[in-house]
Amino acid sequence: MAGAAVLERLRPGPRLVWRTVTVRDVVDETPRARTVALDVPDWPGHRAGQHVDLRLTADDGYQAQRSYSVASAPELDTLELTVELVDDGEVSPYLVEELRPGDEFEVRGPIGGHFAWSVDDGGPLLLVGGGSGVVPLMSMLRHRAARGSTIDAHVLVSARSAEDALYRDELAALEPRAGLHVAWTFTRTPPPGWKGWHRRVDGAMLETLGPGPGAAPRAFVCGPTPFVEHVAELLVGAGHRPRDIHTERFGPTGG
Amino acid sequence: MADGDTHTDGNGIAGLLGEILAVEATTLHRRCQACGDEQPLGAHRAYHGAGVVLRCPSCGIVAVRIGVLGERRAIEWHGTFRFP
Numbered sequence: 001m002a003g004a005a006v007l008e009r010l011r012p013g014p015r016l017v018w019r020t021v022t023v024r025d026v027v028d029e030t031p032r033a034r035t036v037a038l039d040v041p042d043w044p045g046h047r048a049g050q051h052v053d054l055r056l057t058a059d060d061g062y063q064a065q066r067s068y069s070v071a072s073a074p075e076l077d078t079l080e081l082t083v084e085l086v087d088d089g090e091v092s093p094y095l096v097e098e099l100r101p102g103d104e105f106e107v108r109g110p111i112g113g114h115f116a117w118s119v120d121d122g123g124p125l126l127l128v129g130g131g132s133g134v135v136p137l138m139s140m141l142r143h144r145a146a147r148g149s150t151i152d153a154h155v156l157v158s159a160r161s162a163e164d165a166l167y168r169d170e171l172a173a174l175e176p177r178a179g180l181h182v183a184w185t186f187t188r189t190p191p192p193g194w195k196g197w198h199r200r201v202d203g204a205m206l207e208t209l210g211p212g213p214g215a216a217p218r219a220f221v222c223g224p225t226p227f228v229e230h231v232a233e234l235l236v237g238a239g240h241r242p243r244d245i246h247t248e249r250f251g252p253t254g255g
Numbered sequence: 256m257a258d259g260d261t262h263t264d265g266n267g268i269a270g271l272l273g274e275i276l277a278v279e280a281t282t283l284h285r286r287c288q289a290c291g292d293e294q295p296l297g298a299h300r301a302y303h304g305a306g307v308v309l310r311c312p313s314c315g316i317v318a319v320r321i322g323v324l325g326e327r328r329a330i331e332w333h334g335t336f337r338f339p
């Protein structure tokens with residue numbers, strides 16, 4: 001019964017339903033960002049790089065919805081989101097400043113397959129994150145570490161200042177692993193005594209970072225829209241194949 | 256404000272499309288009716304206003320228009336979509 005098989009395959013799966021989740025823990029990452037660990041009933045598991053939609057409902061029934069990248073590795077038993085505060089945002093101030101363990105809200109996902117990677121997809125990897133755009137890339141690197149992979153991974157994170165830099169200690173701790181190269185550039189205020197890059201991402205930086213287009217790396221670029229457009233143009237200009245460049249844009253601010 | 260400052264991409268509306276489609280939307284390939292380029296929906300530009308408009312990342316023509324009216328969705332598709 002081919003028809004029945006097709007209908008079965010096209011039947012909406014149980015994946016994209018709103019689930020009530022409970023906050024297990026909150027951890028401050030920077031003065032403006034925090035990681036929220038969630039208990040999600042019947043979570044189907046995610047691929048590194050995917051995101052979730054999050055929905056808050058006020059007492060009067062008003063709802064606000066935003067998308068957040070998953071920060072944790074698929075191998076972890078809890079779902080972690082890292083949320084950065086958006087000034088005059090509607091959702092992020094609540095998540096970053098108000099949320100407490102035991103609080104509940106709704107989540108649906110995992111969502112997306114274009115901006116996702118698993119060790120089984122192979123490499124090498126070229127990951128470029130701007131600001132909180134590093135969050136889905138961190139999920140990929142945590143996944144890579146959890147699987148004990150030595151796939152070549154070259155990572156560039158652009159942060160405004162050392163204070164705003166997410167996961168800096170964890171990335172430094174991961175870096176001695178074979179095949180992982182992490183570079184930072186600080187666009188405003190570098191750490192004291194910093195001798196590294198102190199400017200916007202440019203072509204020379206990407207060339208130094210590698211791997212070059214000859215190695216045909218899988219590139220993942222995430223961050224604010226102008227950042228992503230800029231980096232993707234640099235990569236195409238350097239000779240990387242457009243279909244190898246996966247992009248995810250947060251828009252001007254997020255929310 | 257420049258376009259580069261206001262749009263996101265097809266990844267951001269995957270949840271909205273996931274309400275309707277039984278297949279994962281961002282990896283769904285679309286061949287453009289105007290320029291012929293084939294790109295996954297996740298790579299399309301998304302413009303948010305009263306609903307969402309997805310545009311071809313190569314030529315900029317309208318690819319998908321999504322109207323959101325409460326629980327109702329109205330979608331206009333342009334181009335050829337490959338399943339899977």
